[in-house]
Amino acid sequence: MASSNTYRLSCSIPGHEMDVRGLASTFFPEGAFVSVSRDRTARVWVPNSSENRGYKELHCMNGHTNFVSCVCIIAPNETYPRGLIATGGNDNIICVFSLDRPDPLFTLKGHTNTVCSLSAGKFGTLLSGSWDTTAKVWLSDKCMMTLQGHTAAVWAAVILPEQGLMLTGSADKTIKLWKAGRCERTFSGHEDCVRGLAVVSSVEFFSCSNDATIRRWMVTGECVEVYNSHTNYIYSVAVFPSGQDFVSTGEDRTVRIWKKGECTQTIRLPAQSVWCCCVLPNGDIAVGASDGIIRIFTESEERFASAQDLQAFEDELSKATIDPKTGDLGDIKIEDLPGREHLNEPGNRDGQTRLIKEGTNVEAYQWNMSDGRWLKIGDVVGGSSKESSKKVMYEGKEYDFVFTIDVNEGGPSMKLPYNVNEDPWLTAHNFLQRNDLNPMFLDQVANFIIENTKGHTIGPAPASAVDPFTGSGRYIPGAPDSRQGFGTDPFTGAGRYIPGSGTTGTTPAGIADPFTGGSAYSSAAFQKSVTNIYFPKTDGVMFEQANPTQILGKLRELNANAPEDHRLTDGVLDNLEKLLLTVSDSKSQDLPTADQISILWRTSHWPEDIVFPVLDILRLAVRHPEINAQLCGGTDGASLCNHLLGLMSPQGRPANQMLALRTFCNCFSGSHGRSLLLGQREAVLSRAADLRSVCNRNLHIALATLVLNYAGILHGRPSEIEAKAQCLSVVSSALEVVQDKEAVFRLLVALGTTVAGDNTAKDLARSLGVSSQITNAVGCCWMNYSDYANEVGAVKDHTNPPKTPLYDCLLLPPPTIPKSIVSI
Numbered sequence: 159m160a161s162s163n164t165y166r167l168s169c170s171i172p173g174h175e176m177d178v179r180g181l182a183s184t185f186f187p188e189g190a191f192v193s194v195s196r197d198r199t200a201r202v203w204v205p206n207s208s209e210n211r212g213y214k215e216l217h218c219m220n221g222h223t224n225f226v227s228c229v230c231i232i233a234p235n236e237t238y239p240r241g242l243i244a245t246g247g248n249d250n251i252i253c254v255f256s257l258d259r260p261d262p263l264f265t266l267k268g269h270t271n272t273v274c275s276l277s278a279g280k281f282g283t284l285l286s287g288s289w290d291t292t293a294k295v296w297l298s299d300k301c302m303m304t305l306q307g308h309t310a311a312v313w314a315a316v317i318l319p320e321q322g323l324m325l326t327g328s329a330d331k332t333i334k335l336w337k338a339g340r341c342e343r344t345f346s347g348h349e350d351c352v353r354g355l356a357v358v359s360s361v362e363f364f365s366c367s368n369d370a371t372i373r374r375w376m377v378t379g380e381c382v383e384v385y386n387s388h389t390n391y392i393y394s395v396a397v398f399p400s401g402q403d404f405v406s407t408g409e410d411r412t413v414r415i416w417k418k419g420e421c422t423q424t425i426r427l428p429a430q431s432v433w434c435c436c437v438l439p440n441g442d443i444a445v446g447a448s449d450g451i452i453r454i455f456t457e458s459e460e461r462f463a464s465a466q467d468l469q470a471f472e473d474e475l476s477k478a479t480i481d482p483k484t485g486d487l488g489d490i491k492i493e494d495l496p497g498r499e500h501l502n503e504p505g506n507r508d509g510q511t512r513l514i515k516e517g518t519n520v521e522a523y524q525w526n527m528s529d530g531r532w533l534k535i536g537d538v539v540g541g542s543s544k545e546s547s548k549k550v551m552y553e554g555k556e557y558d559f560v561f562t563i564d565v566n567e568g569g570p571s572m573k574l575p576y577n578v579n580e581d582p583w584l585t586a587h588n589f590l591q592r593n594d595l596n597p598m599f600l601d602q603v604a605n606f607i608i609e610n611t612k613g614h615t616i617g618p619a620p621a622s623a624v625d626p627f628t629g630s631g632r633y634i635p636g637a638p639d640s641r642q643g644f645g646t647d648p649f650t651g652a653g654r655y656i657p658g659s660g661t662t663g664t665t666p667a668g669i670a671d672p673f674t675g676g677s678a679y680s681s682a683a684f685q686k687s688v689t690n691i692y693f694p695k696t697d698g699v700m701f702e703q704a705n706p707t708q709i710l711g712k713l714r715e716l717n718a719n720a721p722e723d724h725r726l727t728d729g730v731l732d733n734l735e736k737l738l739l740t741v742s743d744s745k746s747q748d749l750p751t752a753d754q755i756s757i758l759w760r761t762s763h764w765p766e767d768i769v770f771p772v773l774d775i776l777r778l779a780v781r782h783p784e785i786n787a788q789l790c791g792g793t794d795g796a797s798l799c800n801h802l803l804g805l806m807s808p809q810g811r812p813a814n815q816m817l818a819l820r821t822f823c824n825c826f827s828g829s830h831g832r833s834l835l836l837g838q839r840e841a842v843l844s845r846a847a848d849l850r851s852v853c854n855r856n857l858h859i860a861l862a863t864l865v866l867n868y869a870g871i872l873h874g875r876p877s878e879i880e881a882k883a884q885c886l887s888v889v890s891s892a893l894e895v896v897q898d899k900e901a902v903f904r905l906l907v908a909l910g911t912t913v914a915g916d917n918t919a920k921d922l923a924r925s926l927g928v929s930s931q932i933t934n935a936v937g938c939c940w941m942n943y944s945d946y947a948n949e950v951g952a953v954k955d956h957t958n959p960p961k962t963p964l965y966d967c968l969l970l971p972p973p974t975i976p977k978s979i980v981s982i
Contacts, residue, residue, distance in 0.1 A: 370389060411535075815857055
């Protein structure tokens with residue numbers, strides 16, 4: 159098939175009544191793609207079988223009550239072998255369609271503002287970005303997690319392959335890299351809103367921005383290239399299969415083709431805003447614009463449009479009107495422009511623009527390198543010689559209007575500056591944000607602007623130029639449109655008391671419970687058996703070991719040296735001692751008194767540098783049924799939770815952080831404690847995850863145990879998928895930094911318990927990229943096991959590891975055992 163190495167029009171596809179805002183190539187039918195529009199529809203287009211070029215509409219989908227702004231394709235699976243189509247709109251919802259019905263299979267609700275970006279990943283994961291400043295991760299019809307961190311609209315969102323990484327681009331000018339629901343890195347460099355993202359590989363991506371640049375980034379944070387050619391906002395970028403070449407579109411009316419880092423071709427369209435593009439399987443480019451037309455461009459000579467259609471396209475382009483204030487022509491002085499003879503000189507690059515004076519008019523021409531001629535791209539209006547509007551100064555800038563707005567009756571008036579080439583909806587949105595006003599006034603303010611600026615335009619506007627999605631300035635007030643609705647270890651001081659350093663029990667070596675110290679792995683775990691002895695682990699894991707003598711000795715020592723206003727009386731100390739002996743001895747028949755519990759609660763608020771012995775008593779006490787019921791129930795439970803969360807502040811002391819985590823773990827021993835922690839799950843796990851970077855072995859084991867206890871109580875509850883998603887997020891983020899083998903082991907068991915028997919949780923775990931983490935962690939544990947096996951003579955054949963249940967559970971390939979193990 160002959161290739162011209164130059165893209166030309168293949169066909170124009172009318173059908174949408176308003177701006178085409180999104181395009182995506184589908185898995186089925188072959189060669190098809192889907193488009194979405196401000197006309198509230200999504201449409202599937204298939205190649206016209208009777209011709210070598212052209213497309214026909216296969217399917218029209220309706221489900222949104224307002225403009226549709228983005229689309230992506232969810233890959234085929236057993237249930238939907240043709241894949242699914244997801245669309246996001248200005249009605250704040252996501253609709254998910256199949257190819258055999260016009261109405262949605264289901265809708266996703268959770269965003270509080272326009273959904274403006276969608277990306278699909280493996281196992282059915284969906285990532286959405288919204289004007290509400292958040293991105294959300296969805297699986298099937300449920301929201302798994304919300305990504306919070308941007309301070310302005312999230313215009314772009316993509317899922318990277320293989321690694322479970324996600325990217326978001328925002329109007330706050332930054333890009334963020336997310337893993338397991340947590341921001342791993344922020345990319346800065348763009349000088350204006352980030353409008354689009356495109357994946358190059360698992361380690362590289364492109365971004366485009368309102369600053370008229372495209373950037374190529376490594377996921378490690380480096381910007382390796384900046385591309386300049388566009389002269390206005392860039393709305394979209396799409397990558398060719400090579401991963402090196404790409405195409406971009408923008409507010410300068412152009413589609414630009416980039417090869418080997420250079421803009422090799424510029425294609426102008428007879429529409430101001432070129433919103434979107436996608437690369438089709440055959441290498442053609444589909445482009446959507448503000449005139450509601452989809453245009454296909456191709457390098458294949460066999461698919462070039464007919465001579466008549468190409469001429470019609472040129473004629474349409476020549477009749478366009480160009481506003482220099484929103485295009486790329488700059489300020490124009492007609493008297494300084496050359497005449498038509500200037501077109502006798504050839505251009506020196508494809509897409510070069512030249513202005514000439516034709517009488518009192520200004521015409522714009524573009525150099526077409528492949529044809530070796532100047533192509534008229536429109537008439538220029540609104541040059542400086544025609545401008546006579548009087549500007550108004552406000553805060554050092556000139557505006558066409560400065561309105562006085564009274565939103566609340568009787569309240570203070572507010573100034574709203576506005577230029578006629580701006581979008582009234584975006585201006586209204588920014589005005590409300592700047593003045594901290596309720597978004598419900600958006601329509602009221604925008605319509606006020608529209609009504610009070612009718613007739614004040616700069617040059618004629620192209621049809622259907624209304625756009626409330628962007629600050630492109632393409633809405634022209636007064637234009638007819640009937641559908642505008644819308645160092646030092648703190649534990650090793652005098653006395654040498656170390657919390658949690660007591661005995662680990664008397665379990666025989668080799669069969670110790672893996673959750674309670676001693677030998678970290680049961681000998682049964684090393685047998686070559688398909689039996690899964692690890693998970694699901696549904697009974698809570700407690701921190702029960704204690705040395706009351708050491709705890710009391712340290713408590714009395716610290717009390718003797720405490721400031722007088724914090725010093726405890728002998729009576730208080732005696733009560734704490736009696737309580738400790740009661741709760742640390744499982745055979746004790748004594749019951750804690752109300753006074754003892756009250757004293758424990760008050761003394762747990764001792765100064766943070768001396769409180770840790772009291773926290774150790776609290777850690778043991780909450781296991782007692784009466785204390786669990788009193789401290790974890792009702793309003794006292796909320797107070798306990800808030801107190802422990804305060805001790806777990808990232809700036810806090812590691813001793814207190816660890817003991818607070820252990821106390822939370824032990825709260826799971828009673829029904830009141832379990833209810834409390836389920837209700838406070840989001841806050842507790844979020845704060846716990848923040849401590850993963852603290853370099854402290856005991857703290858990491860406590861953190862892993864807390865997640866494990868949550869996983870255990872959530873097991874068998876398929877409806878608690880959002881809670882399970884947070885458990886998976888904490889496990890995944892902790893596995894990135896935790897090195898202690900016991901903590902890693904407990905994290906893996908928590909992971910296995912979370913996904914066991916729950917296919918939705920399994921899919922989410924896969925989408926978060928836990929497979930590589932499991933491989934690393936299991937390899938580490940297997941290495942540890944091999945050393946242990948040599949010592950006890952448990953296994954002599956080291957070339958075959960025991961069956962790994964977590965791999966079976968997640969349907970992952972078995973781990974590759976390091977050669978160092980095989981050679982043992």
